[in-house]
Amino acid sequence: MALPDEISQAIGIQGMGNAASVLSRPAEEFGNDASLEAAWAVKASEHADVYFNIVCSVSPRLLRLTPHDEEIYTLFRKQFPDLTVQLLTEDLIKNEEAKKEWREFCNTFEGKVEDFSFATLLRLDSGDEYSQSNTVVxxxxxxxxxxxxxxxxxxxxxxxxxxxxxxxxxAR
Known part of the structure; x- marks a missing residue:
């Protein structure tokens, strides 16, 4: 996988801007467009970098991620009361049963949470940084x-x- 700097250099500022403006459109509208995939990778990587820098800088307990934090957390713990979030596996959150449960959970926030379904990088082990082996989409x-x-x-x-x-x- 190309690194964010390599991707941004390859498609340039204008290309990134153009791609970023359409990333929020429904996925069904696009085929396998390499420039959009590259723009998604850059945006997801930048989001991960910013978030990780924030949780390494301040007390995470003080962070507000959205205007709907309380509702998201409450529903999450209601629907997934026993999910240990400290250490996850891809299978634990992406097996067929889990996908169905998560889809139901996520769809609750359609129209309420901006970019609710946008692909985002998540660390599997909360005690470690983002890396290829510790990251899932x-x-x-x-x-x-x-x-x-x-x-x-x-x-x-x-x-x-x-x-x-x-x-x-x-980005250059």
């Missing part, structure tokens, strides 16, 4: 639910001591 509201639980339940607290925020590189 999930819908945005699933990311919010899991990260809200991690923040409120103290699973992200150790990140501030373990990792330091990294300066972001500008």
């Amino acid at each position: 999930v819908p945005r509201v699933q990311f919010y639910a899991i990260e809200l639980a991690r923040n409120r339940e103290g699973h992200n607290d150790q990140l501030k001591d373990k990792f330091k925020p990294q300066p972001r590189t500008k």
